[in-house]
Amino acid sequence: xxxxxxxxxxxxxxxxxxxxxxxxxxxxxxxxxxxxxxxxxxxxxxxxxxxxxxxxxxxxxxxxxxxxxxxxxxxxxxxxxxxxxxxxxxxxxxxxxxxxxxxxxxxxxxxxxxxxxxxxxxxxxxxxxxxxxxxxxxxxxxxxxxxxxxxxxxxxxxxxxxxxxxxxxxxxxxxxxxxxxxxxxxxxxxxxxxxxxxxxxxxxxxxxxxxxxxxxxxxxxxxxxxxxxxxxxxxxxxxxxxxxxxxxxxxxxxxxxxxxxxxxxxxxxxxxxxxxxxxxxxxxxx
Amino acid sequence: xxxxxxxxxxxxxxxxxxxxxxxxxxxxxxxxxxxxxxxxxxxxxxxxxxxxxxxxxxxxxxxxxxxxxxxxxxxxxxxxxxxxxxxxxxxxxxxxxxxxxxxxxxxxxxxxxxxxxxxxxxxxxxxxxxxxxxxxxxxxxxxxxxxxxxxxxxxxxxxxxxxxxxxxxxxxxxxxxxxxxxxxxxxxxxxxxxxxxxxxxxxxxxxxxxxxxxxxxxxxxxxxxxxxxxxxxxxxxxxxxxxxxxxxxxxxxxxxxxxxxxxxxxxxxxxxxxxxxxxxxxxxxx
Numbered sequence: 045x046x047x048x049x050x051x052x053x054x055x056x057x058x059x060x061x062x063x064x065x066x067x068x069x070x071x072x073x074x075x076x077x078x079x080x081x082x083x084x085x086x087x088x089x090x091x092x093x094x095x096x097x098x099x100x101x102x103x104x105x106x107x108x109x110x111x112x113x114x115x116x117x118x119x120x121x122x123x124x125x126x127x128x129x130x131x132x133x134x135x136x137x138x139x140x141x142x143x144x145x146x147x148x149x150x151x152x153x154x155x156x157x158x159x160x161x162x163x164x165x166x167x168x169x170x171x172x173x174x175x176x177x178x179x180x181x182x183x184x185x186x187x188x189x190x191x192x193x194x195x196x197x198x199x200x201x202x203x204x205x206x207x208x209x210x211x212x213x214x215x216x217x218x219x220x221x222x223x224x225x226x227x228x229x230x231x232x233x234x235x236x237x238x239x240x241x242x243x244x245x246x247x248x249x250x251x252x253x254x255x256x257x258x259x260x261x262x263x264x265x266x267x268x269x270x271x272x273x274x275x276x277x278x279x280x281x282x283x284x285x286x287x288x289x290x291x292x293x294x295x296x297x298x299x300x301x302x303x304x305x306x307x308x309x310x311x312x313x314x315x316x317x318x319x320x321x322x323x324x325x326x327x328x329x330x
Numbered sequence: 331x332x333x334x335x336x337x338x339x340x341x342x343x344x345x346x347x348x349x350x351x352x353x354x355x356x357x358x359x360x361x362x363x364x365x366x367x368x369x370x371x372x373x374x375x376x377x378x379x380x381x382x383x384x385x386x387x388x389x390x391x392x393x394x395x396x397x398x399x400x401x402x403x404x405x406x407x408x409x410x411x412x413x414x415x416x417x418x419x420x421x422x423x424x425x426x427x428x429x430x431x432x433x434x435x436x437x438x439x440x441x442x443x444x445x446x447x448x449x450x451x452x453x454x455x456x457x458x459x460x461x462x463x464x465x466x467x468x469x470x471x472x473x474x475x476x477x478x479x480x481x482x483x484x485x486x487x488x489x490x491x492x493x494x495x496x497x498x499x500x501x502x503x504x505x506x507x508x509x510x511x512x513x514x515x516x517x518x519x520x521x522x523x524x525x526x527x528x529x530x531x532x533x534x535x536x537x538x539x540x541x542x543x544x545x546x547x548x549x550x551x552x553x554x555x556x557x558x559x560x561x562x563x564x565x566x567x568x569x570x571x572x573x574x575x576x577x578x579x580x581x582x583x584x585x586x587x588x589x590x591x592x593x594x595x596x597x598x599x600x601x602x603x604x605x606x607x608x609x610x611x612x613x614x615x616x
Binding site for chain 2: 167168186187189217227228230231232234235236237238239240241242243244245246247248249250252254255256257258259260261262263264265266267268269270271272273274276277278280281284287288290291292293294295297298299301302304305306307308311312314315316317318319320321322323324325326329
């Protein structure tokens with residue numbers, strides 16, 4: 045087995061993603077040392093499960109790490125990044141796993157002295173968040189997007205990160221942060237907001253009794269509606285322009301449909317287009 | 331085993347629902363004779379699979395049935411109902427399985443002489459339509475709503491229909507057609523239109539390459555987007571007022587979210603409400 049690309053790894057935030065990274069390191073890079081940063085209760089849980097070697101409650105306690113992974117909600121990641129920069133140390137590579145990339149890439153670019161930061165976004169996800177739902181195979185076969193600062197000169201760090209996540213079965217890809225944010229506004233943020241808005245509107249109208257008559261369609265369409273509010277408030281705040289455009293696009297489609305309901309011509313044509321895109325989406329998936 | 335509540339059953343339309351009814355009859359009421367009405371290719375498929383005893387291509391060929399089930403798209407069901415009324419026969423009970431109920435209940439009420447019609451709507455559904463996806467357990471544990479005309483006097487027919495579908499494991503419920511249509515505008519029609527509009531808007535923006543970066547969230551939220559256009563054009567046309575109100579409600583929520591993206595207060599509060607409704611929706615489901 046090759047040596048791990050990073051010998052000592054600090055993971056700040058042991059939720060679904062951070063916890064799954066810890067478990068995946070255990071499986072693929074067992075020689076690496078893993079230090080978790082979180083509240084004492086989560087640390088105890090992660091230590092008990094053998095996911096981490098050591099737990100700390102403040103990122104600045106971490107010393108001599110080769111890699112720091114910021115895996116908290118985005119605003120917290122921005123604070124953690126500032127805290128790391130304020131306490132200069134050996135040049136650990138720093139990455140994050142947040143769902144938007146421009147805000148943190150710009151924050152890292154502004155640091156003096158600079159940190160070797162490469163933004164990252166694993167496309168995984170599960171119905172529920174938190175360490176209890178973490179799994180070592182969460183990233184298997186899934187994309188992991190990196191958004192290095194084009195002028196940053198961290199090619200060597202990027203190469204090590206790509207090796208690191210390939211070890212989890214992920215497929216690394218490189219993208220400009222703005223391209224990432226616009227794409228994710230449609231692929232991820234719009235479905236999330238739509239699912240939550242749909243669940244709220246439908247629940248309020250149907251009530252507890254009415255929901256008993258819901259079929260599998262509503263159940264699938266609103267699966268995302270159990271996502272944690274704090275994570276999504278931060279995503280919305282750091283990608284509001286792109287999400288706004290995506291919402292406008294959806295609202296325009298729904299408004300067209302509404303006008304055409306009695307005749308149904310636009311309904312039929314939208315359904316045909318949607319079915320074609322759905323078939324594209326499902327190519328190569330189960 | 332008790333005798334079947336209907337000894338001879340005509341099913342007009344052997345798609346997902348009609349085909350699943352035929353298969354469920356085979357399992358639960360094997361003494362019943364099943365006659366399918368559809369195109370010759372579908373008839374051949376259903377005969378080959380043993381789902382029906384006999385196939386015909388025109389509903390008026392059916393003679394001496396105890397029950398006629400209209401299982402085509404809604405507009406076709408309306409035409410089939412008129413054809414049945416124009417060719418008077420023994421007083422077979424007539425029901426349908428369409429996703430809206432006011433249009434067909436009103437059409438049945440206007441018939442002279444009247445037919446013993448009781449509208450029905452099994453809440454099942456699967457990712458894809460057509461006989462190829464029919465299954466005998468499609469209705470197991472799921473509601474099956476009946477919407478008898480309050481002044482129709484078909485209590486005995488309703489009772490036999492309830493026994494009939496209980497045999498498939500369904501849970502019969504009785505509801506006024508208008509109540510049904512309004513409830514389904516939110517529980518079923520709104521999720522369907524939303525999923526299709528979301529898939530179309532996202533596919534068009536992301537393109538084939540971009541869709542490779544989609545996570546499980548988009549996949550779940552757009553599952554309904556492969557639904558058949560013809561079925562849904564008819565549902566929209568026969569429930570446009572209620573669906574219009576449901577769309578207005580969703581558009582209003584999305585517009586509020588859009589305005590609040592940078593701050594995120596409305597986002598957080600909507601997410602919390604949505605997560606509560608989602609928990610209600612999932613009570614008693616897997």
